[in-house]
Amino acid sequence: MQIWLKERIGNPDLFTGRKNELAYFLDWIDRIKLEISQSTAILSRRKTGKSALLERLYNITFDKNDRVVPFYFEIRETDQWLADFAEEFFLTFVCQFIAFRTRKSEYLDTSRMGTFRDVAATARKEGFEYLGLVTDNVLEMSRQEKADRLWNTVRDFPRMTAAHYNLYVVQMIDEFQFINRFVFRDKACQNRIGNLAASYLHTCEYKNAPLLVTGSWVGWLMDDLNRYLPGRFLKDPLGNLAENEAVEMIYKYSLIHNIPVSEKTVWLMARLTEGNPFYISALFRSKYPGRDLTAAEGVRKILEFETLNLDGSINATWMEYIDSAFPRINEVHAKDIVLYLSKHRDRRVGHGELKKKLGLEMSDPELEKKLKAIFRSDIIEEDQGLYRGIRDNIFDKVFRRSYSDDIHHFVTREAPDEYKALFGEIQERYKSLSGTYSRYKGAFAEFMIIHRLTHDVRKEGGLYKSLMHNLPDDFSFAEYEKLGGCHSPPLHEPEFQIDIFARAGEKKYSLIGEVKNR
Numbered sequence: 042m043q044i045w046l047k048e049r050i051g052n053p054d055l056f057t058g059r060k061n062e063l064a065y066f067l068d069w070i071d072r073i074k075l076e077i078s079q080s081t082a083i084l085s086r087r088k089t090g091k092s093a094l095l096e097r098l099y100n101i102t103f104d105k106n107d108r109v110v111p112f113y114f115e116i117r118e119t120d121q122w123l124a125d126f127a128e129e130f131f132l133t134f135v136c137q138f139i140a141f142r143t144r145k146s147e148y149l150d151t152s153r154m155g156t157f158r159d160v161a162a163t164a165r166k167e168g169f170e171y172l173g174l175v176t177d178n179v180l181e182m183s184r185q186e187k188a189d190r191l192w193n194t195v196r197d198f199p200r201m202t203a204a205h206y207n208l209y210v211v212q213m214i215d216e217f218q219f220i221n222r223f224v225f226r227d228k229a230c231q232n233r234i235g236n237l238a239a240s241y242l243h244t245c246e247y248k249n250a251p252l253l254v255t256g257s258w259v260g261w262l263m264d265d266l267n268r269y270l271p272g273r274f275l276k277d278p279l280g281n282l283a284e285n286e287a288v289e290m291i292y293k294y295s296l297i298h299n300i301p302v303s304e305k306t307v308w309l310m311a312r313l314t315e316g317n318p319f320y321i322s323a324l325f326r327s328k329y330p331g332r333d334l335t336a337a338e339g340v341r342k343i344l345e346f347e348t349l350n351l352d353g354s355i356n357a358t359w360m361e362y363i364d365s366a367f368p369r370i371n372e373v374h375a376k377d378i379v380l381y382l383s384k385h386r387d388r389r390v391g392h393g394e395l396k397k398k399l400g401l402e403m404s405d406p407e408l409e410k411k412l413k414a415i416f417r418s419d420i421i422e423e424d425q426g427l428y429r430g431i432r433d434n435i436f437d438k439v440f441r442r443s444y445s446d447d448i449h450h451f452v453t454r455e456a457p458d459e460y461k462a463l464f465g466e467i468q469e470r471y472k473s474l475s476g477t478y479s480r481y482k483g484a485f486a487e488f489m490i491i492h493r494l495t496h497d498v499r500k501e502g503g504l505y506k507s508l509m510h511n512l513p514d515d516f517s518f519a520e521y522e523k524l525g526g527c528h529s530p531p532l533h534e535p536e537f538q539i540d541i542f543a544r545a546g547e548k549k550y551s552l553i554g555e556v557k558n559r
Contacts, residue, residue: 058286260417386430
C-alpha cells in the first residue's frame, strides 16, 4: 500500500493492530457505495490512536482507487473566523478530490494549495470544470464576507460533488468537538458560534457522503452530538489494543527502535499499559537515563519516571488534559471528587457517599451538575447515574502525584510501593497463566527469531548456522534491509501471510520462514 497522505505516526510500520477496527470501517466505507452507511463518531481519549486509524483508513481507501473518495480534515485547536474556516475546508476538499481522481500526490501538499484562483485553474487544467465553477462562486462569497452563506455552501459541497460526478465521499473530520469552541462569527474572534455543529443536522444524513468524525474529549463530543445532532450519528468507542496486539506492538517497537526487550517484560508491559498505545510508545521513547526494558526492575523505573516525574511524557500529556479541563468545570471540590473516585475506581459511587465522605454542602442537582462537568472532561466515568474513577492505573498515579495531600510522600513511598505490588501481581499471574497462552507462542517465536536475526546472527554466525539444514556452501547471515512478517492487504483475496521475511541486499541470501507452534 502506498502512503498518499503523510501519517503522523511516522514510520508506517509503527501502525500496529486495530485489525477489527480496520475491517469494520473498511466494510463501512465499502457500503457507502450502497448508500447504507450512517455517519459515525469514533469516541476515545487523546493519544489512543484515533488520528492514526483515520489516516490509515484514508490511505487504504485512496490506494484502492474505488468510487469512494476519502476526504480528511482536522479542526484546529485555535480561534478562527467562520469565513477562514470555511475557506480552508473547501480548498482542502477540492485539492484532495483532484489528487484522488488524477492520482497525483502533489495536490495533497497543502503548502502548495495556493489561492482560490490557483485551485480553480488547477481544477480546469485537470478537467474538473464543475469544481472550477464552484470555486469561482465561493471566491466571490468570500470577497463579500458572506460567512454564513459561504459555510452553508462549502459544508454541503462534498456530497454535491459526489452526486455531480456519480461518486461517493467519506468525510473524515478529526477533533469534531472543536467546531463549537474555536470557530467565531466575527474576524476579531470575539463572538463564538457555540452551536455550529448543529449546521450538520441535515448534511450528516446524506448517505452518499457520510461523516466519520473523532473527538478526544469524549464527554464533550457526546454532549454536542446528543444536543445538536440527536439520532444522527452512531457512536463507536475506540478502546485500547487487544492484549495480543499490545504484545505485537511492543515487539515491533523494540525492533524499529532497536531497544531490546525480554519475553517476560513484554507480558509485563502489555499488562501494565492495559494496551494503551500511547503508554507503550512512551516507555520506548522515555528520557529516563539508562533505560532497560529487558528486566522488570528497569520497566518499573521507567514507568515511575514517566508518571511521577514532571519531565515524563505520560505525566506531561495527562496534566495538559487536566489543566485544560479544570478551568471549565470550576475547581472547587472537583479535585477532591476525582481523587476519591480514582481511589475507589473499582466500584461505582453515588451522591450520598460523595457528600458524606467529602463533606460537600450542596444539593443533589448541584452535585450532579459538577459531576457531569467532570465527566465531560473525561477524567471520571458515569454509569446509570453513578460515577467511578477512570479504570486506568497510570492516570491514577499521575493525578495523585499532583493533587494528593502529601505529594512528597506519594512520590517517594506510596506510588513506588503500589507499583512494586502491581508488578508482583502481574508477574505471579504471568507464571500461573503462561501455560494457557499457547496461542501467543507463534507470535512470540516470530518476534524472537526476528530479534535474533537483528541483533545476534552476525556476531555468532557459526552457532546459528548449526541450527539450520541444507544451507548453500557460501551462505552467510547478512545485515537485512527489512525484517518482519508479511500480510496480504486488507480485503485481498486470497489472503496470505509470511511469518518471517528477512530481505538482504544485492548478492546476499534473503530468508523466508514459517513458524510452527508445537
